[in-house]
Amino acid sequence: MPALTRWTNMGLLDEERPAGARWPPRWPPVRTLLVVTAHGLMGLSHLSHLLLRSKGDRVYNDAGAFIAAQTTWSYLLQALLQRRTLRRLYAEMLEYSRFVESRSPAGSGPLPLPASRLRLRRLWTTQTALTLGTWAFYTASPFLFEFIHDIDLGSLRRLSAMTHPTLCDLRGLACYIVTYVVVAFEWFLASFAFSSVESTNLVFYTVASKHFEHLGASIGQVFSGDDAQAEEKEVEQASRALRLCVQQHQFLLRWSKEMTAVYAVPTFIRLGAMVLLFILPLLKVTTVDNYVMDELPFVGLYGVLTIYAVCWFADDLNRASSQVHGRAYLSRWERGRPGQRRTLHILLTRSLRPVRTRAVWVDNLSLRSFVEVLNRSYSALQTIRAARRKGADQT
Numbered sequence: 001m002p003a004l005t006r007w008t009n010m011g012l013l014d015e016e017r018p019a020g021a022r023w024p025p026r027w028p029p030v031r032t033l034l035v036v037t038a039h040g041l042m043g044l045s046h047l048s049h050l051l052l053r054s055k056g057d058r059v060y061n062d063a064g065a066f067i068a069a070q071t072t073w074s075y076l077l078q079a080l081l082q083r084r085t086l087r088r089l090y091a092e093m094l095e096y097s098r099f100v101e102s103r104s105p106a107g108s109g110p111l112p113l114p115a116s117r118l119r120l121r122r123l124w125t126t127q128t129a130l131t132l133g134t135w136a137f138y139t140a141s142p143f144l145f146e147f148i149h150d151i152d153l154g155s156l157r158r159l160s161a162m163t164h165p166t167l168c169d170l171r172g173l174a175c176y177i178v179t180y181v182v183v184a185f186e187w188f189l190a191s192f193a194f195s196s197v198e199s200t201n202l203v204f205y206t207v208a209s210k211h212f213e214h215l216g217a218s219i220g221q222v223f224s225g226d227d228a229q230a231e232e233k234e235v236e237q238a239s240r241a242l243r244l245c246v247q248q249h250q251f252l253l254r255w256s257k258e259m260t261a262v263y264a265v266p267t268f269i270r271l272g273a274m275v276l277l278f279i280l281p282l283l284k285v286t287t288v289d290n291y292v293m294d295e296l297p298f299v300g301l302y303g304v305l306t307i308y309a310v311c312w313f314a315d316d317l318n319r320a321s322s323q324v325h326g327r328a329y330l331s332r333w334e335r336g337r338p339g340q341r342r343t344l345h346i347l348l349t350r351s352l353r354p355v356r357t358r359a360v361w362v363d364n365l366s367l368r369s370f371v372e373v374l375n376r377s378y379s380a381l382q383t384i385r386a387a388r389r390k391g392a393d394q395t
Contacts, residue, residue: 325348
């Protein structure tokens with residue numbers, strides 16, 4: 001039997017845990033800084049990619065290699081950091097799940113565990129392959145444009161001039177079509193690369209919600225017997241089970257907070273890069289007719305859908321936590337000892353606290369805050385449009 005140590009929860013409750021286990025898992029500050037840096041460089045690389053493309057093919061081709069290298073570094077750093085972090089979180093969550101299951105009341109059923117390692121490995125493999133595909137398109141697109149410009153389409157141009165005057169410049173038309181195809185496929189690959197990592201994170205959000213539901217079902221088993229005639233051993237077992245329920249709830253609250261650094265913060269960093277594209281017209285850097293404004297629908301739609309997914313899962317966690325409060329209140333708590341009722345009161349109080357996924361200015365990321373973000377974004381967009389109309393009228 002492994003050596004046991006004491007684990008103090010908030011200075012109120014004690015429980016045993018295996019030696020060497022780290023609960024709840026902690027996110028190192030240095031790794032957080034690296035993740036933020038990676039996503040920041042990724043946003044800057046996209047921004048510089050669009051701006052240089054809008055300045056002309058010559059400038060864009062000269063800087064294509066630098067942009068591809070910068071984008072590659074940010075993508076691969078993101079994949080490496082998130083893969084190591086999620087593997088560590090998976091191992092600790094699995095260890096904690098087995099520990100809780102071994103001490104759960106009889107009849108409460110097995111504790112839901114995260115997805116299998118095979119599924120996580122497939123997600124990471126897909127993410128790595130799509131990341132390399134995105135990098136290849138960033139690297140090859142300048143050479144692809146040069147290849148199209150070097151093609152001699154003289155005979156086709158003369159033939160098109162005879163048949164239809166508006167199609168006399170087939171080379172320009174071909175560049176126009178290929179540009180939009182490359183842009184669309186770039187964002188297609190980038191979206192799938194991000195989605196594979198984020199779907200892995202959403203697996204953990206789902207597991208946390210299942211843990212909350214299992215916790216609510218376990219509480220009803222604590223006060224199932226008649227405490228007035230119960231033996232001292234049974235009372236102690238009920239107290240240990242109740243303390244374990246409180247620890248599970250504290251672990252889940254802390255665990256969801258740690259996942260914010262993995263999921264919510266990088267999401268809002270990418271959103272900040274998208275907001276910069278809306279601010280640029282005010283600075284007279286871009287116009288409506290260049291590639292920057294043409295790619296805004298791709299960036300905007302992906303950012304909105306990503307934030308909606310985070311808010312939806314945060315609401316699901318809050319709903320599961322509130323269900324713990326209802327299950328605890330409907331249990332036969334009046335049959336418990338004074339110490340047990342005090343512990344249950346702590347659990348009832350903490351269950352009503354929302355599961356916080358704080359990111360930037362949003363205190364609790366939920367569907368309500370998501371609507372507030374959309375309203376603010378729409379107001380900012382209307383302000384930009386009004387300023388542009390005013391400037392056009394003055395000129």
